[in-house]
Amino acid sequence: MYAPPVQRLITELGKLPGIGQRTAQRLAFHILRSDTEDATALADAIREVKERIGLCQVCFNLADSERCRICTDERRDATLICVVEEPGDVIPIERTHEYRGRYHVLGGALSPIDGVDPEDLKIAELYARVEAGGVREVVLATNPTTTGEATALHIAAALRERSPDVTVTRLASGLPVGADLEYADEVTLGKALAGRRAL
Ligand SMILES: [Zn+2]
Numbered sequence: 001m002y003a004p005p006v007q008r009l010i011t012e013l014g015k016l017p018g019i020g021q022r023t024a025q026r027l028a029f030h031i032l033r034s035d036t037e038d039a040t041a042l043a044d045a046i047r048e049v050k051e052r053i054g055l056c057q058v059c060f061n062l063a064d065s066e067r068c069r070i071c072t073d074e075r076r077d078a079t080l081i082c083v084v085e086e087p088g089d090v091i092p093i094e095r096t097h098e099y100r101g102r103y104h105v106l107g108g109a110l111s112p113i114d115g116v117d118p119e120d121l122k123i124a125e126l127y128a129r130v131e132a133g134g135v136r137e138v139v140l141a142t143n144p145t146t147t148g149e150a151t152a153l154h155i156a157a158a159l160r161e162r163s164p165d166v167t168v169t170r171l172a173s174g175l176p177v178g179a180d181l182e183y184a185d186e187v188t189l190g191k192a193l194a195g196r197r198a199l
Contacts, residue, residue, distance in 0.1 A: 006032070058129070060105040060122045062087045070102060077101045079136035083126060083155065085109050085143055089181045093141065096190035101139070104129065109147035110154055116147075123155065130163045137167040139196055143180050144171075156199040169196040 002010065006028060014024035031039050055061070056068035063069070070076055070090075080101025084090060085108055093099050106121040118124070130138060138159060142148035156168045172195030181189070 055105075059103045060087075060107060060125070061090055061103055075100075079134060080139065081126075081129065081135055081137070082139040082141050083152075084141050084181065085148065085151070086182075089141065089143075092181055092184055092186065092189055093193065095186050096193060098190045098193045099139075101137075106142070106151070109142055109145070110151040111147045118154070121151075123158075126155065127158065127162055130159060130166055135163075135166055137169060139193070140168065140170045140199065141181065141193075145180070152199070168199045170199045171196050 001007070009028045009031065010021075010024045013019055013027050014021055016024075019027070031042070052064050053062050054064075056063040056071055057066050058071045059068060061068045061070065063071075077100050080099075081104050082093060082099060082101055083104045083106060084093070085106055087105050090103055090105065093103075104122065104126045106123060106126070108116055108121055110116055110118065110121065126138075129135065138155075140152040140155060142151045152170055156170070159166060159168050171189075171192040184192075
């Protein structure tokens with residue numbers, strides 16, 4: 001129906017989350033109509049993010065060098081580690097301005113049905129960080145979903161055994177159950193952080 005390069009663009013755009021066939025077509029035609037400069041800027045931005053952004057070697061958040069900005073910021077409390085599922089979950093927590101500690105990004109949640117086991121996530125790396133010492137509290141801020149809760153319980157049980165001196169807390173209830181942290185508003189998330197409870 002379309003020339004192969006146009007079809008290829010539609011196919012690639014259609015792979016993005018939330019983009020159906022119709023939206024992919026609309027976006028493709030928008031790109032075709034736009035200035036060469038704008039279209040090239042989009043292509044370059046995609047290429048650059050893939051070339052320059054990797055994962056922080058300490059917390060596995062997105063980083064443009066070996067360590068992310070939060071891990072290299074000496075003002076951030078290194079005795080406090082907030083565990084989240086995805087790099088995208090760091091942003092809503094940062095927006096609350098309630099949290100001044102560091103992070104640990106797991107890269108997902110445990111889900112045996114989907115074949116996601118502890119070794120598929122950065123869980124061993126978390127235990128190693130905590131066991132290295134200097135950590136006072138681990139805040140489990142995985143999503144309030146079935147898999148997020150299961151992940152929090154799994155990690156809490158392991159930390160109790162490995163590092164009994166470390167306090168393990170979970171975000172207070174009040175977050176919409178089944179929703180992703182990413183979509184929580186700042187006020188609700190801020191309250192959930194402030195009211196976190198021991199697990
Ligand atoms: Zn980091």
